[in-house]
Amino acid sequence: MYRSVMRRAGSILIEVWLPVALIAAWWIASAGSESFYFPPLADILARFSELWLFSAVPEFLAPSLANLAFGFLVAVLVGVTLGVVFGLFERLYSACWLLFEIARSTPMIILVPMAIMFFGVGSTEKVVLIAFASVWPILLNTTDGVREVDPLIRDITRSFSMGRATQIFRVLLPAASPQILAGTRLGVSIAIMMMVGSELFASVNGIGYFVLRTQETAAVTDMWTAVILLGLLGYIFNTGYALIEHVLLKWHRGLRATESSHARGR
Amino acid sequence: MRLQDARTRATTTHLPRIAVVAAALATWELVSRTDVNSNTLPTVGEVFGQLISLLGDPSVWGEIGDTFSGWGISLGIAIVLAVPLGVLLGRSVTAYRSARFVVDFLRTVPGLAVIPLAVLLFGTSLPTELVIVVPTCLWPLLLQTLYGARDVDVVLFDVGKSYGFSRRKVFNRIIIPSCAGYTATGLRLAAIMGLIATIGTELIAGTPGLGFALASAQAVGDDLSVYAYTVLISLVGFSVTMILTRLEREAIPWRASSRPRS
Numbered sequence: 001m002y003r004s005v006m007r008r009a010g011s012i013l014i015e016v017w018l019p020v021a022l023i024a025a026w027w028i029a030s031a032g033s034e035s036f037y038f039p040p041l042a043d044i045l046a047r048f049s050e051l052w053l054f055s056a057v058p059e060f061l062a063p064s065l066a067n068l069a070f071g072f073l074v075a076v077l078v079g080v081t082l083g084v085v086f087g088l089f090e091r092l093y094s095a096c097w098l099l100f101e102i103a104r105s106t107p108m109i110i111l112v113p114m115a116i117m118f119f120g121v122g123s124t125e126k127v128v129l130i131a132f133a134s135v136w137p138i139l140l141n142t143t144d145g146v147r148e149v150d151p152l153i154r155d156i157t158r159s160f161s162m163g164r165a166t167q168i169f170r171v172l173l174p175a176a177s178p179q180i181l182a183g184t185r186l187g188v189s190i191a192i193m194m195m196v197g198s199e200l201f202a203s204v205n206g207i208g209y210f211v212l213r214t215q216e217t218a219a220v221t222d223m224w225t226a227v228i229l230l231g232l233l234g235y236i237f238n239t240g241y242a243l244i245e246h247v248l249l250k251w252h253r254g255l256r257a258t259e260s261s262h263a264r265g266r
Numbered sequence: 267m268r269l270q271d272a273r274t275r276a277t278t279t280h281l282p283r284i285a286v287v288a289a290a291l292a293t294w295e296l297v298s299r300t301d302v303n304s305n306t307l308p309t310v311g312e313v314f315g316q317l318i319s320l321l322g323d324p325s326v327w328g329e330i331g332d333t334f335s336g337w338g339i340s341l342g343i344a345i346v347l348a349v350p351l352g353v354l355l356g357r358s359v360t361a362y363r364s365a366r367f368v369v370d371f372l373r374t375v376p377g378l379a380v381i382p383l384a385v386l387l388f389g390t391s392l393p394t395e396l397v398i399v400v401p402t403c404l405w406p407l408l409l410q411t412l413y414g415a416r417d418v419d420v421v422l423f424d425v426g427k428s429y430g431f432s433r434r435k436v437f438n439r440i441i442i443p444s445c446a447g448y449t450a451t452g453l454r455l456a457a458i459m460g461l462i463a464t465i466g467t468e469l470i471a472g473t474p475g476l477g478f479a480l481a482s483a484q485a486v487g488d489d490l491s492v493y494a495y496t497v498l499i500s501l502v503g504f505s506v507t508m509i510l511t512r513l514e515r516e517a518i519p520w521r522a523s524s525r526p527r528s
Contacts, residue, residue, distance in 0.1 A: 011363075018364045019371075037387055095282035099290055105458070105507035106500040109378075109466040110477065113484035113492050189374075197378045200470045201481075211382050223382050230379035231371070238374040 039221045048225040056210070061229075064195055064206035067123055071130025072191045076184060079135045083142020083183075084168055087176070093143055100140065108133035108190070109197045121202045126195065133194040134187035141183025145176025178252050181245045188241050192234055308490055316494040326479070330502075333475035336395045337464040341457060343396065344403035348456075349449060352408045353441060356415025373405035377463050381471050390472040395464060398471075402463040403456040410452025414445035450517055454510045461506055465499060476502070 023041075030040045052061070086093040111129060119125040149172055157167045173180070199208020207226060214223040291310050298307040308316075320326045355362045355369075377398050384397040418441055426436045468477025476499050483491035 014360065014363045015367060019367050022368065091282075094279060095286045098283040099286050101507075102287070102500065102504045105504045107462040107465050107503050109462065109469060110480055110496055110499045112469065113480055114496050116484065117489060117492060189376075193376050193378060196376045197466055197470060200378060200381060215382055215386070220386065223386070227379055227383055231375040234374040234376050234379075235371050239370075 037220060039224065043221055044224045044228070047221050048228060051222070051225055052229050060205070060207050060210040063123070064199060064208070067126040067206070068130060068191055068195045071127040071194075072134055072187065074127065074131040075135040075138055075187055075191070078131070079138030079183070079187070080142050080173075080180060083139045083176075083180070084146055084172065086139070086143040087146025087172070090147070093147075100136070104136045104140065108194060112198050112201045115198075116202060121204055126198055126203075126206075129198050130191045130194045134191040137186040137190065138180070138183040141179045141186075142176060145179030145183075146172050148179075149175045178249055181248060185238075185241050185245060188237055189234075192237060196230060306489065308493055312490060313493040313497060316490045317497055320491070320494050320498065329474065329476050329479045333461075333464055333468065333477070333502075336392060336399065336468075336473065336475060337457075337461055339392075340396055340399035340464065341403050341453075341460055343400050344407055344456060344460070345453070347400075348404050348407035348452075349411050349445075352411025352449075352452075353415045353437075353445065355408070356412040356445075357441070362412070369405075369408070372401070373409075375401075377402045378466055378470060381467060385471050390474070390478075392473065394471050395467050395473045395475075398467045399460050399463045403460040406455035406459060407449065407452040410448040410455070411445055414448030415441060417448070418444040450514050454514045457510055458503075458507055461503060 203209040384394040465477040468475040480495040
């Protein structure tokens with residue numbers, strides 16, 4: 001009993017000592033700092049809770065998150081729809097391959113100036129950029145997922161004379177969902193990068209605008225809080241998404257486990 | 267026979283692909299000529315003309331050089347840091363569990379978010395670029411090397427032991443070759459993400475290079491150059507991706523993903 005408690009305490013300790021030590025080192029090294037660039041961590045955290053818990057959230061964080069959510073939603077809808085189409089029509093996909101590869105390997109951030117020329121600086125521009133940048137991994141992964149559905153399963157759906165819609169919604173999409181989720185996960189991190197990048201280039205609201213303003217007013221402590229906030233957002237979105245994926249794919253892991261135990265002859 | 271194969275492959279695979287790209291360009295041309303929503307979208311000819319005249323200008327080659335040197339230096343630093351660290355974290359459970367949270371947190375920080383701080387500290391010089399790009403390249407390299415180091419066949423260690431290998435020899439002859447495949451994948455990912463980060467930093471922070479040239483063209487309202495630079499950078503990204511994918515396949519030909527699909 002005592003031993004197992006000790007072991008658990010030890011295993012928690014080993015996971016947390018480094019982060020705690022790093023933050024403590026930062027705290028101590030920056031305490032009483034007079035440097036313009038490195039304000040004391042205590043000041044940064046005090047300012048952080050003043051700003052982001054939660055008085056500045058509606059003004060500066062909410063617009064960014066709204067653009068992110070809207071753009072990403074568009075990317076998922078367009079990406080999955082087109083992905084299914086390209087997955088079903090092999091020839092079409094093969095013909096579009098070169099175009100897709102060029103689009104996918106373009107550093108999306110460079111589209112910001114062009115988007116500003118078309119839409120001006122604002123929400124439309126941000127949403128279009130986020131959607132266009134994050135649609136590619138979703139589209140290509142959905143296509144792969146649909147293509148890799150066991151041909152036998154496709155034959156079965158045909159012999160049961162399922163309609164196209166039933167086949168897509170009841171068979172192909174569920175079967176491709178592990179790949180679709182992997183694609184959307186990549187899409188989320190691209191979308192966040194695009195949100196941050198496009199706002200830092202030019203913006204009229206949002207967290208990027210907040211940062212640009214701190215740059216002009218040389219409010220360094222505020223800038224540190226924004227960088228920490230963006231780091232936390234990145235972490236929360238990524239781990240949150242991994243968690244959702246884990247829950248949604250429970251059936252998939254269960255299926256794989258049964259399959260492999262069947263293969264081993266139980 | 268082989269020639270025949272190559273020929274049918276060209277007509278059935280490559281021709282439709284080129285046709286689709288041509289169709290996309292034709293659509294662009296059509297839109298620019300009809301001038302639907304009074305956008306002053308230039309024609310394909312104008313943009314590629316501008317691109318060619320850019321490429322005739324030596325200063326553009328200087329910008330390309332700046333981008334590639336910032337990218338290359340960052341990749342070099344990332345390799346030097348990530349590979350030993352990856353081997354350490356892959357071989358030592360204690361080290362791995364100690365570092366897990368820090369690595370998980372830091373790799374999800376959007377690199378571009380640090381630009382304002384870097385600009386404040388270093389202005390628009392090379393160190394700003396390094397502060398953003400080195401971490402971007404670091405994580406895929408570190409994680410892939412870590413997986414590789416963890417995946418070393420246990421039997422190989424026994425073999426090494428029975429041959430009386432020193433620790434150093436075990437490292438050089440067993441761990442490094444086993445990691446190589448994983449690290450190669452990490453290197454490709456790091457290189458592609460690094461190029462994006464390099465150009466992104468140039469665009470936003472104004473460090474010299476192609477991204478900054480694009481931002482300057484936009485700032486002075488030289489629309490045609492904005493298009494030309496966008497096309498140029500897109501083609502650079504595409505070529506780099508293709509070359510790296512090809513290189514990885516050549517370097518590690520036995521991997522399943524490298525084998526041609528039947």
